[in-house]
Amino acid sequence: MGQPPNDEEKRDDITIQVPTEGKVTGRLILAVLAAVSGSFLFGYNTGVINAPEEKIKAFLNSTNIDRDGEPLTVATQTNLFAIIVASFAIGGAVGGLAAGPWADKFGRKNGSLINTIFGIVSAALMFFSKMAESYEMLIVGRLLGGICCGLITGLTPIYLSEIAAQNIRGALGVLHQLGVVSGLLLSQILGFPEIMGTADLWHVLLGLSVIPSVLQLLIFPFCPESPRHLLISKNEEFNARKALTILRGYDNVEQDIQEMKIENEAQKSEAQVNIWKLLTSKSLRMALIISVVMHLSQQFGGITAIFYYSSTNFQDAGLDTNTAIHATSGVGAVMVVMTIVTIPLMDKVGRRTLHLAGLGGMFVSSILITVTLSLKHQVEWFNVATVVFSLVFVVFFALGPGSIPWLIVAELFSQGPRSAAISVSVLVNWVANFGVGYAFPHMKDGLGTFSFIPFTVLLLLFFIFLYIYLPETKNRTFEEITSLIRGEKKAENIHKDKNSTRENYLVSYQKTDINQ
Structure with missing residues (x-):
């Protein structure tokens, strides 16, 4: 493999190595595809319930007629459909709150793999709810889908930011939002009456949410875990180096390792x-x-x-x-x-x-x-x-x-x-x-x-x-932002050099290292 470009800056007679520029490798693309599949699922589940609303309400009514022999009132149909819609958000709150501890315990990649269980079970419940004549299955399916997507809102942005080199980190971070809105758009198109927004196919439309989860299940095993999680959380420097080599496309990843060690300190x-x-x-x-x-x-x-x-x-x-x-x-x-x-x-x-x-x-x-x-x-x-x-x-x-x-x-x-x-x-x-x-x-x-x-x-x-x-x-440091929030003196007077917090720490860390 080739050697990465090596940029250096001089400041205060201290040489600071700028993190290497990462190449867009095949394995990086594969890892991004796996992660953004989760973002796509989030967007799909957000928009999929919109178009078939009347068909789902008709299903609720017919199910109740089969059970009790009486149709539902319009108010009851509205209330049940609102529960179906809102149960997704309840699950999202649970999953979102658990996302941080989940990512730390299982890892970014493995945490996403385990999360596919929620996505697959959710899709199955929504798909079979029509056959089983059970709107309870539909509610539970949306709830589990919300838990899955709540976890995704934490796992995917973390993984994308931690596998990217500094020069492409912002671009990869935006792909999460792009995946979300792309999933939203596709769910709306598939919900057209000419496609799946019909009384016969609305359950298939909801069940198609299984595809992003299956994609993650198939692709993630071939992707590396987050190098930062391996080094900082698990103290596995060898595996972190191996993951970086795969993602970057070159062997010399010392600058990335050093940056992570400084972050850890x-x-x-x-x-x-x-x-x-x-x-x-x-x-x-x-x-x-x-x-x-x-x-x-x-x-x-x-x-x-x-x-x-x-x-x-x-x-x-x-x-x-x-x-x-x-x-x-x-x-x-x-x-x-x-x-x-x-x-x-x-x-x-x-x-x-x-x-x-x-x-x-x-x-x-x-x-x-x-x-x-x-x-x-x-x-x-x-x-x-x-x-x-x-x-x-x-x-x-x-x-x-x-x-x-x-x-x-x-x-x-x-x-x-x-x-x-x-x-x-x-x-x-x-x-x-x-x-x-x-x-x-x-x-x-x-x-x-x-x-x-x-x-x-x-x-x-x-x-x-x-x-x-x-x-x-x-372009503000944390100290500048804190000062602005508290209404203290202008931020530009706090750090005139306009360096980022991390760059300031790099300087102080390397000065300490040289003095030792």
Whole structure:
């Protein structure tokens, strides 16, 4: 194998070796494919329940007639379907909260392999629920699918970031979100009445979620475990070197090993903070509040209502059933395109600017959606306008609120409290997802065309709070971000050299090594 490029910098008479640039090797591509299959499953399960809503409600009704001889009331059908939708989020909350300990105990790769059991059992239960005439199987299947996807939200981003060389880490990290929105789009397309969104095939549509899990089961055994997990968590330097050699495509991985050892030393120097200590710490309170509000702004902004119920929302706008289902695929298509568009913007424009722009655009769009829904009988073209404004709403969501809450928590916290903060944030996100998924059908029944008004109010409150308290984390060290959160002096006066926290630590570590 060839030798990697070797870049060096001079600073303060100390030679710092910059981590080597990684090549895109076949084994790396295989590992990425295995990991992103999980992301794809998450997106597929999020969107698959949308199009066949009426077919599933008919199944619920016919099942009850066969059991008790009486049809379900419309309210009971709505409530049962809301439970089916929301059970996915309940499972996601459980899986998301367990993702950190799960990844540490079983490993990133092996943890993902074990997780496929939940995915396969979930798909089987949903597929056979129609034959068994059991909507209970459908509920349990969605619950287990949520646990699987909750674990995926922790396992996949960790694995992708830890197998990538520094120069391609950002690009691989975005592939998780791209996998999610691609799965969402495919589930919407397959849900078309011409394909699988029928009374005969809706259970097959839900059962197809087995494919990503099977792909992971087939591919992951040929992929290496995360080198960082092997070296830092398991102290297996030989296996870490072997994994790096496979992923990088060259033998000399000493710079990567040295970087991991330095990271390990930095981690040892900082005490770990559990969830209870995080919740009771005054010094971390504002950062935690900002993190929680960021995740609430993602779910309580109304996007969950769009993802789960866009087909019925479009029908309320005046579209016929088939047209509404086709229009729903536009939601997934917009998410895919905008995810690709925002990749270069994230480090150029900044997290704060993109998130606030997204919330502001969603706020205006939600007002326009309410106006067009309310006046659709007076103005004929408002039917089409509702669909357009719904897609504009999705554009602004994808601009910032769709991805930034997942990224920024790690930037607001240092190594010690980071895992606990991510666990709390993921739990809040999934619980909020459940709340909106369950409540929105009832909000529609009670508020009618004004069902987006609560989201509009919340979006305004989120925007105001985050405009005041959310710091820009782009190109900031942890010390700078902490200072900004606490309202202390300007961050640029704290570290004028603008080095990252890791680079500062590399310098101090190597100085200590030389002195010894």
